[in-house]
Amino acid sequence: MHRMNALRRVDLNLLVILDALLLERHVTRAAERLHLSQPAVSHALARLRDLLGDPLLVRAGAGLAPTARALELAAPLAETLAQVQALLAPNAFAPASARRTFRVAMSDYGAAIILPGLIRTLRHEAPGIDLQICHASREGMLEGVLNGDIDVAAGVFPDLPGELRSTPLFEERYACLLDRQSLPADGALDLPTYLARPHVLLEMRGSGTPEIERTLTALRERRRVAVSLPHWSVAPQLIAGTDLILTVASRALDGIDRTSLAVVPPPFEIAPFTFVLAWHGRRGGDQALNWLNRRIQEGVEGGGRVPVS
Structure with a gap:
């Protein structure tokens, strides 16, 4: 009963705004991500500070820097929102009718192995899904996944940050x-x-x-x-x-x-080294991304062949 009373006092939308602020570390960019006005996000940040008894984000140059308390909250908050998303939309993704753009980071080497089969799969199963492929260093790929600029990265990442999840694609020599x-x-x-x-x-x-x-x-x-x-x-x-x-x-x-x-x-x-897919743990409830990751993995395992109906 105490937990239910505590939840009634919290506008759960505030948690979504906090997650965006921790990702962007900038009020205007967080507002753009959420399709809200800047004053609305600033007001939400003030309410969050009052609710949690902590400044959460403090001005640092042109942006905001998280406090120690905010950094402690980031990972469990992302996991919780991902679980809520999965709970509320268990069957929301339909590949054949989906309209979405994914940002995928990979090298020339990764593109040569992954893209031919993946593109054939998308045209066959999900023609409304588009890809934006970008090329960066290993560090740049991981930074993009961490800050939300990249949905999934394919590469060799021996030391993944704790917030990221991965699945192996193949071992290479x-x-x-x-x-x-x-x-x-x-x-x-x-x-x-x-x-x-x-x-x-x-x-x-x-x-x-x-x-x-x-x-x-x-x-x-x-x-x-x-x-x-x-x-x-x-x-x-x-x-x-x-x-x-x-x-x-x-x-x-x-x-x-x-x-x-x-x-x-x-x-x-x-x-030898392992070539993997890496994405942010907060995206665990994103069924469209989960579907894309599975198709990439199946394409690599099967040589990129697409079934013909």
Whole structure:
């Protein structure tokens, strides 16, 4: 009875506004997210401060910074709202008639693996769903998921923040791409040759391939990076006719023309990595996003094939 009386004193819409404020850390942006006026959100923040006995968000530069109490509330609040959403709309998502845009972050590598099958699935099952694909560093992807700018990210994320959830898509290993004429006579790549050659590095804003560098550091070795690129498309063209080596995830090389190029294992053991989908825990009740995540996972597992009716 005491709990029911306490709930009667609380306008649950205030919790939705608090969640938006904690996401945006800006009154105007929170108002835009909620389709409310700025004064309405400011008034709600004043009521929340009075209700919880804490400033919750204090001015910091052009935005707002959460207090310690607000940070404590963020995760349980997001989980609670997600559960309420699931409770009130258990069967709300109908793929065939849905109209929605998802913002998905992935690299060129992820796009090549995920998008062909996923797009075919969407056109077949949910033609009203649109995708906005963005490309960022690992850190940029996770930041986008945390602040709500990105719905789901596909990538390699060894250290996910506690607020995020993930599901594995596949395990991957590294391979080396070389010009076929630059291979040693026996067709194998040994460590001295690998270290003596210049390398091409694919990186986005400094994220690079830390797994390779960590492995070489453990071996007390270093490689020389002659060319650093933020995208994949031109990389194979740089290898042809040169002594350069490109070390990348093996699936990225599946469609390579091997007439002039060769794909060989690295001459040292690099630990495999897991490619995952990551989304915010507060989105657990978002059935449309759950559906999209399942379709991505099924597409990767099934090679992107779409059933024909």
